[in-house]
Amino acid sequence: MRSTAEPAPPVREDRGPVCAGGGTAFRSALWTGYEGVLIPPARDLLRQFALRVHVPHHALREAMREVTRQRGLAPAADGGLPGGADEEWARAVEEELESAYGVVCELSGFRESWMELCRPQRHWIDCLTELRRQGVYLGLFTSTPAAQEPGWLRLITPALFDAVVAWPQGRTDGVPLSRAEQTGGHGPVDCLLFDALEHRRAAARSAGWRVLSYDAGVTEVERALADSCPAAD
Helix, strand or coil: CCCCCCCCCCCCCCCCCCCCCCCCCCCCEEEEEHHHHHCCCHHHHHHHHHHHHCCCHHHHHHHHHHHHHHCCCCCCHHHCCCCCCCHHHHHHHHHHHHHHHCCCCCCCCHHHHHHHHCCCCHHHHHHHHHHHHCCCEEEEEECCCHHHCCHHHHHHHHHHCCEEEECCCCCCCCHHHHHHHHHHCCCHHHEEEECCCHHHHHHHHHCCCEEECCCCCHHHHHHHHHCCCCCCC
């Protein structure tokens, strides 16, 4: 399979400090997710993957969903790869595609192909880099085992995030949120979540966190953090 070079994380153009007074004692911590923020949303990756393997998108989505259900695996949010997906799972998806949709395809090496599509969303990496430079506490929720993450993500995570908390696929309770609060030393009202996954946003709202809509842009994220800036002298 053709390999691609790992893109280097870009440097964001300085747009000035989030805090007008230039202070760095932010009250709020910003937590975000890997899926949909650092990389495109899983639904977009699935469409690209379907094109790559020459399978109709709806057929691939439903075949993956059915095989995942049959095998009792935790479904991935938003159409991504389920936890525990392996080559045997891929062969079962091939069989489901052929029997249910008359589609013959080759999914061996599916994980490597999927990972090649996990390109960094440069504007968000730039934004987070600048916020970290200004003193914002940044945390990452991830449901992806480290061995399955793109190499570029493993490289930038230690420099970009203060903490990483696992949020297993299929988990809907608030335990990861409590761990995040303990890790960062922030109470619920001082935690801000910007995440693509609805079940995480719902859990955060229930736990008393502030939650940004996934449609928010860089400006909205910075504005929300500005509310936690120290008062100017």
